[in-house]
Structure formats: C-alpha cells, structure tokens
Amino acid sequence: MRLAVDATIKTTTTENVIAETPTGRPDRVAFAGAHLDSVPEGPGINDNGSGSSTLLEIAQQIQELGIQPRNKVRFAFWGAEESGLVGSDYYVSQLSTSERKNIAAYLNYDMVASPNYVRFVYDGDGGTFGVKGPNGSNLVEKIFLDYFASQNLPTEPTEFDGRSDYDAFTAAGIPAGGLFTGAEGIKTAEEAATYGGLAGVAYDPCYHKACDSLTPVEDGADAATYAALGNTYSGDLVGNLNTKGLDEMSDAAAHATLTLAQTTSAVNGTEKGSGTPSSSNYQYKGSRLIK
Ligand SMILES: [Zn+2]
Numbered sequence: 001m002r003l004a005v006d007a008t009i010k011t012t013t014t015e016n017v018i019a020e021t022p023t024g025r026p027d028r029v030a031f032a033g034a035h036l037d038s039v040p041e042g043p044g045i046n047d048n049g050s051g052s053s054t055l056l057e058i059a060q061q062i063q064e065l066g067i068q069p070r071n072k073v074r075f076a077f078w079g080a081e082e083s084g085l086v087g088s089d090y091y092v093s094q095l096s097t098s099e100r101k102n103i104a105a106y107l108n109y110d111m112v113a114s115p116n117y118v119r120f121v122y123d124g125d126g127g128t129f130g131v132k133g134p135n136g137s138n139l140v141e142k143i144f145l146d147y148f149a150s151q152n153l154p155t156e157p158t159e160f161d162g163r164s165d166y167d168a169f170t171a172a173g174i175p176a177g178g179l180f181t182g183a184e185g186i187k188t189a190e191e192a193a194t195y196g197g198l199a200g201v202a203y204d205p206c207y208h209k210a211c212d213s214l215t216p217v218e219d220g221a222d223a224a225t226y227a228a229l230g231n232t233y234s235g236d237l238v239g240n241l242n243t244k245g246l247d248e249m250s251d252a253a254a255h256a257t258l259t260l261a262q263t264t265s266a267v268n269g270t271e272k273g274s275g276t277p278s279s280s281n282y283q284y285k286g287s288r289l290i291k
Contacts, residue, residue, distance in 0.1 A: 016076055024070055024071045024261065026072050026102060028072070030105065030260035032073070032253070032257050033076035033166075035077070035082070035164070042212045046181075047183070052109075054246075054254075057250065058257050070263070088165035088167070093168070095172070104268070105260055106178075108169075108177070108179075111204065112250065112253065113181060113246035114245065115237055115241070116197040116198055116204065116205065117195065119148060119156065120158035120182060122157075124137030133177065143255070143260070144252055147252050164178075164180075175268050177256070182204060197233065205229075214238060217240065
C-alpha cells in the first residue's frame with residue numbers, strides 16, 4: 001500500500017493561564033480548571049467554551065460579592081488539552097512535593113453545556129466504575145451529589161477515564177472531581193426520559209466538529225437533529241450550547257468551588273484540616289454551607 005500524507009509537523013508554544021485569590025490559606029488550595037483550547041476543526045463553544053466561561057464567571061462573582069475565601073482559590077485555563085492534556089500535564093509535572101500537597105482538591109469542567117445533555121458527575125468513590133480517584137475524591141463527588149439532590153436534579157456517574165485535565169492531578173494523588181454533560185456518547189431512552197432531549201442521539205452531535213459554535217446548525221447532516229433538539233429544549237438551545245444545562249452545571253460548579261474555598265475540613269483526611277479531618281465535616285444544607 002502507498003500512503004500519501006500532506007501534513008506539517010512543527011514545535012510550537014502555548015500557555016496555561018493561572019490565577020488565584022490573593023487571600024486564603026495557601027496550603028489548602030481549592031483548584032478549579034478548564035481547558036481553553038479547542039480542536040482545530042472548530043471554535044469549541046461547548047468543548048470547552050462552556051467550562052472556561054464557567055470558571056471566569058465564578059472568579060468574577062467571587063470578586064463582585066466580596067467573598068474572602070478561607071482557602072486560596074486557584075483557577076487554571078489549560079492550554080493544549082486537545083493535543084494530549086499537554087498544559088495540565090506540564091503544570092503538575094512542575095509542582096514540588098509541597099506545592100502538590102498544598103492542593104486540597106482539583107475540580108475539572110470540560111464540556112458543561114452539551115446540547116443533548118446529561119448531568120454527569122465524576123465517580124470519585126469508584127462506586128459505579130470501580131476506578132476510584134485519589135483519597136478524598138469521594139468527598140468531592142459528594143459535594144456535587146448533595147448539591148444536585150438539594151435542587152432535585154438527578155445525576156449520573158461518569159468514569160475517571162483519563163480523557164481530560166484531571167488526569168495529571170489524579171495520577172499525582174490529588175483528590176479530584178468535576179462535571180461533564182457528555183460528548184460523542186449516545187443518550188439512552190432512560191436518560192431522555194429523565195433529562196429530556198433525544199434518545200439514540202449523541203450528547204453533543206457537534207463534538208469536535210466545526211458546528212461546535214454559537215452559530216445555529218442550519219445545514220448539513222446535523223441540521224435535522226438540531227431542529228428536533230431545539231423542539232425538545234424549547235428556547236434553551238443556542239447554537240451548540242444548551243443554556244439550561246449550562247445554568248444548572250455552572251451553579252453546581254460555583255457551589256463546589258465555594259464549598260472547598262470555605263471548608264475547614266481536610267479533603268484528603270490527612271494533615272491539612274483546621275477542624276476534624278473527616279467527611280462528616282462537610283455539612284451543608286441545599287446550596288448553603290452550614291459551617
Ligand atoms: Zn474538552
């Protein structure tokens with residue numbers, strides 16, 4: 001067989017953007033990250049404009065509301081995720097042992113407004129998929145599950161399968177968790193009954209395509225799918241974003257970030273708690289932290 005390839009290979013430079021609150025305990029960092037890049041095929045409004053804009057809004061609200069976090073909050077807008085988790089891998093590889101231990105937990109937001117969405121929460125305790133996150137990931141999962149339960153919003157577990165920027169963190173033993181609304185996977189009939197949308201159709205039919213944009217999908221093979229999706233989510237579909245899903249998921253993201261920012265307990269149950277390092281210290285009612 002002869003194979004002709006028209007390609008260019010070159011070394012290029014990209015950057016992570018990291019920002020953190022000036023105040024809060026630096027040895028109990030609440031870390032939230034989202035990748036800022038998209039695949040070359042399209043602008044990536046869902047993958048991952050949805051996650052990175054969620055982080056940006058949380059950061060702005062912390063400032064506008066004058067929140068003084070007990071623990072430092074750090075935000076990362078990762079570069080080159082789509083090239084193989086390059087930015088987050090590099091960042092974690094450069095952490096010293098103490099810098100690594102100073103991260104209480106890492107929260108990952110990669111695709112949180114899929115047009116045919118399901119509310120997926122990473123399976124931190126391995127209860128469904130048998131793959132646990134590092135010690136403490138069960139507590140991160142519980143923050144999300146308790147929040148969604150308080151809002152009467154059902155969720156599904158999703159596996160730590162190494163497909164996003166949490167991977168370097170979990171590999172380094174840092175507790176992690178996060179949210180996801182689905183990519184190329186196909187929505188089941190049961191999920192459609194619970195979450196609306198279309199069964200037998202991908203959670204994001206424009207995943208890694210040019211149509212992952214704010215422009216309405218009006219032609220090509222996906223047009224009929226999007227017309228039908230638009231009907232089931234009356235008015236909530238804007239281009240490739242499900243704004244209802246984005247609203248629900250970004251509220252949960254803000255809740256988890258603030259919970260970790262204000263908690264006095266240690267996420268990983270080791271030496272960093274100023275209170276008793278136990279899961280029973282995570283006490284909140286609805287979206288409100290009691291402690
Ligand atoms: Zn992504």
